[in-house]
Amino acid sequence: MTTTIVTGNEAAATAARLARVQVVAAYPITPQSPVVETLSEWVASGEMPAEFVNVESEHSALTVCIAASTVGARVFTATSANGLAYMTEQVWWAAGARLPIVMCIANRAMAAPWSVLNDQQDSMSVRDAGWVQLYCRDNQEILDTTLQAYRIAERLDVPVMVCYDGFLLSHTVMPVEVPTAEQADAFLPPRTHPLQVVDPADPRNIGPVTLADPRPGAGGILHPGYMELRALHHRALLEALEVIPEVDAEWGAVTGRSWGGLVWGHLLDDAEVAVVAAGSLATQATLVVDRLRADGVRAGVLGIRAYRPFPVAAVRERLAGKRLAVVFDKALSYGVEGPIAGDLKAALQPLRGEAPVVTGAICGLGGRDVSPDDLVAAVRRAVADVEGGVVDRQPEWLNLHPETIPERGAR
DSSP states (O other): OEEEEEOHHHHHHHHHHHHHEEEEEOOTTTTTHHHHHHHHHHHHHTTOEEEEEEEHHHHHHHHHHHHHHHTOOOOEEOOOHHHHTTHHHHHHHHHHHOOOOEEEEOOOOOOOOOOOOOSHHHTTTTTSSSEEEEESHHHHHHHHHHHHHHHHHHHTOOOOEEEEETTTTOOOOOEEEEEOOOHHHHOOOOOOOOOOOOOOTTTOSSSSOOOOOEETTSSSSEEHHHHHHHHHHHHHHHHHHHHHHHHHHHHHHHSSSOOTTTEEEEEEETEEEEEEEEEEHHHHHHHHHHHHHTTOOOOEEEESEEEEEEOOHHHHHHHHOSEEEEEESSSSTTTBHHHHHHHHHHHHGGGGGGGOEEEEEEEOOOOOOOOOOHHHHHHHHHHHHHHTTTOOOOOTTOOOOGSEEEEEEEE
């Protein structure tokens, strides 16, 4: 392998090239644009033998990927924020058609109002569309996870989003070890046996209107109805709970690097207080728990790598017996709380007396700065509240300026 200094976007593009992607569909949106710009340069120079398709919108970008993947090609695209929102119809189609598309998401705040800065609201908003979602903590993980995503997608016939924080990772340079083409090829063989059948000698409809109930086909065989297809799709996502760690371990055997599979920990085994986050925020959390440890607080980090499927068994195993879990979300499920916090509470509920108190904090929306000092202070406040008997704590908003918010009832 060689080590190079690249941005997160360049790491994603490098992984797509190493995956021998055959079709790239491209539409620019900040902060994702350099991913497809880099790929366009490689295709134009002949360095990457692929079809590069310029389209007029993000909706069309994913449509191109759907068509190419349906006929058996390995495809790639990337987007951010409102670009992802614009392709939402096709996000659902790609998943429902069980196409192994890989799409990188350079996480950015959703409009309105406009912000080009980072939070994770965009990908979280389509968490239930049937894609695997993997969150990366640094540029090396972006490259490695994008290659892993193709193995996962093609084993399960489900699409995968590789999510990484806009600007904080997309435009920040870091040293990244790049595997050789031979290593990548050994790990990721060519795509074979697409789930869909496209054969002029065996014509058939693809994605037809499906009746609610199962019905026999032309040969008299009973085929799934709509609900059965959804159950099969759900089962594939549950199978990903086993496949994701297996693929991560296989990548570790090739490169010496693995990323924890579904979740990862830092000083978590003997911790009483767990700090939970996804993406680069979880990397910041490692600094936070180091400082808390120095002050006598037994804290550790639980990093969420796979958010969909949600790693229920893994978080139960890692958090059982802890006293407190403080979840930092860079997204908001309006009218409820942060999405990771809500999913974590649901996952831990069956543990009852062994479950930690779970409290959430909303931070970083629209690129609002959040520092290790902010996170340390928030954990200390949560610890003090729980020690004081507060167990139904409302989500805290970090670095919110309440003087700018009118009283309820005012506009």
